[in-house]
Amino acid sequence: MSDWTDPDAFASALDRAETREKGHYFERFAVGETIEHEPGLALDRPGNERWMGQTLNHDPAYWRTDTARERDFPEPPIHPDYLLACVMGATVEDLSEKGGYFLGRTDLRFHEPVLPGTEIRARSTVESTATSNSRPDYGIVTWQTAGYDAETDSVLVSYERTNMVPRRTATAADGGQVTDDEQTAEEGASTRTLPDTLIAPDGPHFEDFRAALDRVGDDPDAAVAYRHERGRTMDDQLVAGLPLATLNTARQHHNRDAMADSPSGDIVAYGDVTRSVALAHARSDEATYRERAYHDESFHDFVTLGDTIYGFTRVLEADPDPGPPRAGEVTFEHVAFDQDRRPVYSGRRTALVDSRHPDQ
Numbered sequence: 001m002s003d004w005t006d007p008d009a010f011a012s013a014l015d016r017a018e019t020r021e022k023g024h025y026f027e028r029f030a031v032g033e034t035i036e037h038e039p040g041l042a043l044d045r046p047g048n049e050r051w052m053g054q055t056l057n058h059d060p061a062y063w064r065t066d067t068a069r070e071r072d073f074p075e076p077p078i079h080p081d082y083l084l085a086c087v088m089g090a091t092v093e094d095l096s097e098k099g100g101y102f103l104g105r106t107d108l109r110f111h112e113p114v115l116p117g118t119e120i121r122a123r124s125t126v127e128s129t130a131t132s133n134s135r136p137d138y139g140i141v142t143w144q145t146a147g148y149d150a151e152t153d154s155v156l157v158s159y160e161r162t163n164m165v166p167r168r169t170a171t172a173a174d175g176g177q178v179t180d181d182e183q184t185a186e187e188g189a190s191t192r193t194l195p196d197t198l199i200a201p202d203g204p205h206f207e208d209f210r211a212a213l214d215r216v217g218d219d220p221d222a223a224v225a226y227r228h229e230r231g232r233t234m235d236d237q238l239v240a241g242l243p244l245a246t247l248n249t250a251r252q253h254h255n256r257d258a259m260a261d262s263p264s265g266d267i268v269a270y271g272d273v274t275r276s277v278a279l280a281h282a283r284s285d286e287a288t289y290r291e292r293a294y295h296d297e298s299f300h301d302f303v304t305l306g307d308t309i310y311g312f313t314r315v316l317e318a319d320p321d322p323g324p325p326r327a328g329e330v331t332f333e334h335v336a337f338d339q340d341r342r343p344v345y346s347g348r349r350t351a352l353v354d355s356r357h358p359d360q
């Protein structure tokens with residue numbers, strides 16, 4: 001009788017066996033097609049608290065009932081970063097499990113607060129497809145995705161995301177190597193100057209951001225921009241644990257064997273974890289009332305186990321009008337960077353920030 005566990009015989013059988021593949025190549029995506037994603041999950045308090053605790057999102061409104069009510073929530077809601085990561089996680093099997101880079105996301109909007117117990121579903125529509133000029137083995141696909149309440153069908157979060165997706169038929173490509181000319185151009189770009197004078201707001205409230213912007217005025221050599229002190233080292237819990245808890249099946253985050261020969265050489269953090277950590281650092285220095293929207297989010301470089309993520313914030317605008325009387329709208333640009341000062345994420349965020357209380 002054959003011994004299927006004889007190591008040599010088994011290794012040779014593996015070479016002959018077909019692999020039942022997961023995920024889809026670029027050619028599968030047709031513009032206009034809508035995909036209803038099968039995975040869905042119930043957003044509960046323990047999952048929410050695990051995400052928030054690990055990413056340092058410790059805003060008490062998401063943990064304490066009394067603070068939640070002060071912030072006009074009926075109870076501590078699901079954190080927007082966790083909601084977003086779960087919606088995107090549920091789409092990965094259909095859209096990006098095959099691998100390829102998460103290039104960016106824009107027009108991300110949170111439509112309404114979400115309470116624990118909500119069961120979510122996701123659907124995506126293919127917006128555009130193109131072959132990549134710089135990496136001919138890949139295509140670039142943009143999807144419009146909505147995360148919605150399975151019971152009421154109301155949209156909770158929506159965004160447009162772009163990934164590189166491997167092509168089924170690899171071309172005679174250079175594998176994405178950057179040429180010497182491109183390298184020189186990149187180095188030249190990195191010497192571009194930023195404003196000399198960087199000022200920080202005096203406090204966390206809307207008036208503090210507005211006053212800091214007024215101080216900068218029209219001076220092209222000044223900006224409201226500051227660092228956040230906290231950092232978070234990426235451990236196994238963040239790199240593999242959190243994405244799996246959102247049903248994100250991308251091998252980049254949990255299969256070291258498959259990633260050993262990839263450009264990163266190891267598993268990499270889910271972009272939504274990296275982003276959530278940097279945003280948590282920023283939020284810890286502001287009196288956030290509500291998260292509203294994000295634009296032009298990009299993931300610039302790999303984050304691997306042992307990297308430490310810090311946050312940097314630039315304040316772009318402070319508008320008193322669009323919010324409720326207690327808050328004004330502030331637009332930030334946030335940058336996540338690592339221990340070597342390498343930017344790994346950037347995005348523009350619009351949030352409502354509480355006004356200073358009259359006796360503060």
Ligand SMILES: CC(C)(COP(=O)(O)OP(=O)(O)OC[C@H]1O[C@@H](n2cnc3c(N)ncnc32)[C@H](O)[C@@H]1OP(=O)(O)O)[C@@H](O)C(=O)NCCC(=O)NCCSC(=O)C[C@H](O)C(=O)O
Pocket residue numbers: 092096097101102103104105131132133134135140162163248250252268269270271272298299300301302303
């Ligand atoms: C991704 C990178 C390797 C890109 O590096 P670089 O080559 O320097 O970037 P380019 O700017 O030249 O862009 C390459 C091509 O992609 C197009 N592009 C770039 N951004 C966008 C965008 N937002 N929308 C549309 N198209 C975009 C450019 O036009 C170029 O096109 P072409 O010239 O035709 O080729 C590098 O940035 C990198 O390594 N980033 C890290 C990526 C990463 O680690 N991401 C987060 C973790 S992975 C993850 O979370 C996966 C997730 O689970 C999932 O499933 O998606």
